[in-house]
Amino acid sequence: MMKKMLLAVALTTASSWASAAHVLVVLSDADQLELQGGKVHPTGFFLNELMQPVKLLLDAGDTLTFATPLGKAPTMDKVSVNAKDFGGDEKALETHLKLLDSLKLTDPVHSPVISLSRVEQIGYSHFDAVFVPGGHAPMQDLPGSPEMGKLLRAFHQAGKPTVLLCHGPVALISALPEAKSYLQRLEKHSGAKAQGWIYSGYRMTSFTNAEEDASAAVLEEGKMKFTPQTALTNAGAIFISAPQKWQSHVVEDRELITGQNPASALELGKRLVAKLSDVKDQKR
Numbered sequence: 317m318m319k320k321m322l323l324a325v326a327l328t329t330a331s332s333w334a335s336a337a338h339v340l341v342v343l344s345d346a347d348q349l350e351l352q353g354g355k356v357h358p359t360g361f362f363l364n365e366l367m368q369p370v371k372l373l374l375d376a377g378d379t380l381t382f383a384t385p386l387g388k389a390p391t392m393d394k395v396s397v398n399a400k401d402f403g404g405d406e407k408a409l410e411t412h413l414k415l416l417d418s419l420k421l422t423d424p425v426h427s428p429v430i431s432l433s434r435v436e437q438i439g440y441s442h443f444d445a446v447f448v449p450g451g452h453a454p455m456q457d458l459p460g461s462p463e464m465g466k467l468l469r470a471f472h473q474a475g476k477p478t479v480l481l482c483h484g485p486v487a488l489i490s491a492l493p494e495a496k497s498y499l500q501r502l503e504k505h506s507g508a509k510a511q512g513w514i515y516s517g518y519r520m521t522s523f524t525n526a527e528e529d530a531s532a533a534v535l536e537e538g539k540m541k542f543t544p545q546t547a548l549t550n551a552g553a554i555f556i557s558a559p560q561k562w563q564s565h566v567v568e569d570r571e572l573i574t575g576q577n578p579a580s581a582l583e584l585g586k587r588l589v590a591k592l593s594d595v596k597d598q599k600r
Contacts, residue, residue: 337595342447344458360453364401365449368412369585389422393453396578440474446471448481459487480572485574488553502546515552518553520574523577528540564579
């Protein structure tokens, strides 16, 4: 009788794992952002933008794999450690900090983060969705990453949920045929255009130019070489922002789900969990 009970538990566990959604979370390797005039600013991912969706996914029983272009342990932007982005709830802040610590993502020795080249070796088909959180760090390396571009083109072709938040949507630029050339032209002239983008004509959002201006003090009088809104719009996006700055705002178009700012993290995470529930239903 006991053997039958143990077998039933094992089968249930295996079934639950088999039907779980597998989400790839892509972060930046960068801990500094290069600004205009040769200035640099310390940066990283934003705590709530990463951890609120991650907690929702884990609570839903999903399996997560964390990656960066080079496989380095990512850096958390210290500015993001505040209760404001958790609705003023200090307990929620502490809960998400503890979860981040338990995952060891930022630990230079024990981080489970793998490289995007390793992701390709595993196979893009292994993953049901990709999620890119914000913070300024993605501005430094994701839009010009060939590996990021290859991954996004594969997910686009397969129609798999592609979810990006705040400054994260700038990573979509990597899917351009000549992403680095476009970025170089954009740094010199904000009106530079691009052609051949797989997301041209998609409705999307990101941290807006108005929000960049309102939060300029964060960069300590420095200025970014380009903004996500300008880069996406000039590449062919139909850019849609919330009526007011700092409001939660999520835009969904085909496989793409984008969120505007830190306040959008929870709604974006809930949209992704809902999308993946359909994926899990198909696996059962």
